[in-house]
Amino acid sequence: MTRVKVLLFATLRERVGGAKSIEVDLPDGGTIRDLKMRIAKNIPALEQNMKSVLTTINREYAFDEAILPDGAELAMFPPVSGG
Amino acid sequence: MTRVKVLLFATLRERVGGAKSIEVDLPDGGTIRDLKMRIAKNIPALEQNMKSVLTTINREYAFDEAILPDGAELAMFPPVSGG
C-alpha cells in the first residue's frame, strides 16, 4: 500500500470543507480508476464528483488506465471554467 | 467667377512648399473636374497629382461630375495611408 496525496480544486475542495488536498491509501501499481473508486468509497462527500472529475498526474491530464507513478503530483478538479 | 479655397494634405501640400491650402478662380457652377483641370493648368507643381487625387466636398468624398456648392469646404489628397 502507498499513501497518495491528491490536490483538490473548485467544487471538490468545497465538498471537503475547504481542504486543499486529501490523502488516500492505494495498492502499489494502482491506476487513476482505482484512485477514483477508493475516493468514492472512502469520502462520501466526493462520490458524485468522481463521475465527471478531471485528473492530472504531474500537471498533465491523465485518464482511467494511467498508473500512478511514485511521488507524482496528483490533482482532481471539475472541467475548467476560466477566462 | 468664384474664388474657391482647397485644403491640401500629404504629398500635395509638400509639392506647394507646405501651403495648407490654395485658392483658384472657377466659373460659377463648376465641377470637381473643372477644378482639377484649372489646378493642373495654373499650378504646374500639382499637375501630375491631379490624375490620382481624391477630392472631398464638406468632408465627404466627391467625384468628377459633382458641382461645387457655394462656400463648401474643399480638400484634395492622395489615397489614405493611416493606421
Place this chain on the structure above:
Amino acid sequence: MQLPNHPTIFSITEEELDLDALLDSITLHSTGAAAIFTGMVRGVTSRGDAHETVYLEYEAYKPMAEAKMKQVADEIRARWQTIEGIAIVQRIGRLYPRTPTVLIACTAAHRDTGVFEAARYGIDRLKEIVPVWKKEVGPNGEEWVEGDYIPKPGE
C-alpha cells in the same frame, strides 16, 4: 442601431494611446469580451520592399478623419448588432518604432458574436476611408506612403 448607452469613442490625437482607459470607456455592465487591434511603427520591414524605418510622420485631415471614424463605427454596428462599445483612435505626429499608432476596440457580451470580426473590419475600413497619411523617414531619405483604395460614391 446604436443604443443610447452604447459608447462610441473616436479621435485623432497626438497623445500616447492608453489601452486600459480606452477599454474601460467602452466596457458596460453587460460586457464580457473585447477585441482590440493596435498597429505599431515597424522599425524593420521584411515583406515586399524590405527596409528600415527611423520614424513615421503622421498627418490627418482631422475633422473629416473623425467623421469617417464615426462612419466606420456606424458600419460596424450595422453589421454586428451585438457590439456594445467601439473605440477608434489614430495617433498622429512623429512616431518611432514600437509605438502603437492606431487602435480599434470592440466590446460585446460574449466573444462569439463578432468582436474579432468587427475589430478586423474596423482597421481595414480605417485604412481605406479615414484621411490620415504617413511619411516614412528611413536611413536614406523620406517617402510618403501611398494607399491604393479609391473610395466609391457614398463612402
Place this chain on the structure above:
Amino acid sequence: MQLPNHPTIFSITEEELDLDALLDSITLHSTGAAAIFTGMVRGVTSRGDAHETVYLEYEAYKPMAEAKMKQVADEIRARWQTIEGIAIVQRIGRLYPRTPTVLIACTAAHRDTGVFEAARYGIDRLKEIVPVWKKEVGPNGEEWVEGDYIPKPGE
C-alpha cells in the same frame, strides 16, 4: 518554432491587468500589428439563463495553469508561424463587474497573417485546458461555473 527573441509571457496573477505594459513586452522592432482579447466580469447576463452577478471568485491550479498557458502559446506558434510575441494572463481572486479578467495578445509584422485568428484560438483553448475555475456570486447565492470540455490524452 519559437525564435529566440520571440517573447512569450504567461501568468496567473492577482494584480490588475496592464494592457499597455503587456503589449509593450511583446512588441519587437519588426512588429506592426497586435490583436488583443480581454474578457471581463459581466454584471448582467442576458443570454441563456439570464442573471446578475455581484462578483466572481477565481481560483487556479497555478503551476499547471501556467504550464498549460505555455502549451497554448506553443500551439499558436505551431499554427501561425508569423506570430512574434504572445501574452496570456489570467487574473484570479475576487473580481467585480467590468473588471478585465483575462488577456490573450498576439503580435506580428502585419495584420493579415493570423493575429486575430491566433488570439481567438488562444482564448478558446484557455477556456478548454487551463485549470482555472470561477464561482459566481449573485444576489441570491453562489454557484460554481462548470466548463464542459473534457481534455483528450496529450492535451
